[in-house]
Structures are given as C-alpha cells and as structure tokens.
Amino acid sequence: MAKSVHICVCCGGGIFTTTVVTEEIEILLKSKKIPYVVSPHTITEIPNLTEADIIVATGKTSAVNKNGAPVLIGLPMFTGVGKEEFSKLLLDNIAEVSAK
C-alpha cells in the first residue's frame, strides 16, 4: 500500500477556513483514492513543521518550510474561485512527493 501523503493545513483565520479547506482537500483526495493524513496548524508553524509532505496555507505567506515541504496557497479551496487550478497544483505536488 502506498504511503499516505501528509498535508498540513495552516490557517491564519482559524476554525472557519481550516474546516472548509480541510473538507475540500479530503473530498479531492478521496475522489482520487490517494491515502492521506490532514492535520490543522497555524501559519506561524510553517517553518518548523517536520511531518509535512505538503503545506497548504489559507492566506498568502512568504514563510518557507525548513525541511523543504512546498507551501501552497489554499484560499481557492475556501472561496471556490480558482479551485480547479488549485486542485491540479495540489495533485501535481502530491505526485512529486510520492515519486521521491
């Protein structure tokens, strides 16, 4: 069985955005049958997240992860505007992580 991809959802705005964005990501990954773990975090944690394969932040941020996990801006998953493009970007990043 393939290893689960660990996605850290990092929010500034708190429970509202976290809840909506996490749900949307789960729907996407389930539909693609990709095993995953999603955990909630805050934007300030981004540099020091060690467990993350991919980080999704709900606002724009210039923070960089020390372990080199890509940081994607997930606001489209909140508003639905640009959701298709974001979904593709996320899946591309998962494919890259899985290929490692």
Added chain:
Amino acid sequence: MTGVLRMRTNVRLVLLGRKFGGSADAIGQMARLALAEGFVNDLFTEKILERELEFPTGLPMPVPLAIPHVSDGCSVPFVSIAVPESPVAFKHMDCSGDEIEARIIFLFGMPDAGGQLTVLKKFARAFADGEAVGRLLASEASGALLMELDDILDGLLDVENPTKESV
C-alpha cells in the same frame, strides 16, 4: 444529530448603516447583540477580540469583508451581520499586516465548526460572489437583508420570526 445544522440569526443581530470606531468596536458591538440574545457569555466577547488580534479575519473578496469568529463562550451557532456606514479596517487573514477595508462584517459564533460545515461552505462560496454580497449591501432593512442572505445560502439560515417571542 440529524440533517444539516442551520445557523441562527434574527433582525436584532443585523446592524445597517452603523458607525464604528474600528474593528474592535464593531466586534464589541456585534458581540453585545449576541449577548443580549443569550447566545453567548462574556467569555465570547473577550475571546473573539483576542482571536482577531492573533488571527485577523479580513478577506480581500470582490466586496472586501471580515468574518470574526470564535467558539469559546458560545452555546448557539449564530451569525450577526453589520453593514457599516463607512468601511472598517480589518487586518488581512494572511497575517501580512495589510488592511482590508471591510464593507460588510459577518460575526459568527460556532460552538462546533465541524457540525456547521455545510453552512460554512455556503458562506465561503457566497463571500466570493461579489454580486450576491452587493445585494446584501443594497438592502434597506434588516429583514430584507436576512431574506436575501437566506436565499444566497439556500435556506440554511434559521431566521427567527421577529413577531415571535425570542426563546
């Protein structure tokens, strides 16, 4: 728990054309309305102000808006809506320090965000719809605004009939 949890509101939780002396004043006034309804206790006001400082909620949508919210001190899921006389500066949700000149404010109490997921998603979609939010801004009365919002949210608002005694 069956079906979809709706979000409570009523005309007393809507402020139209109000003047605010900044985001904290707006949040404070709206929280007091919820307090008067018995939906929250004093802890709510304290926590929602605190949270806004740490995790601001200004959103750069087609109509700039803010969504202060917290779960502490809240027993009933509700939304309060304010259309300020002039835009109120909220800090950007991305913590960049940028300011969002909010033209409408949605203040939420959500004891259990997971249980409110369906309606929160509807709100998120609505925020991105400048035309829909524009209809809210154009409302001339609180009741009309709530009817419009309920329509936008596909009936997921639990709007109390203003003629009935509040519980």
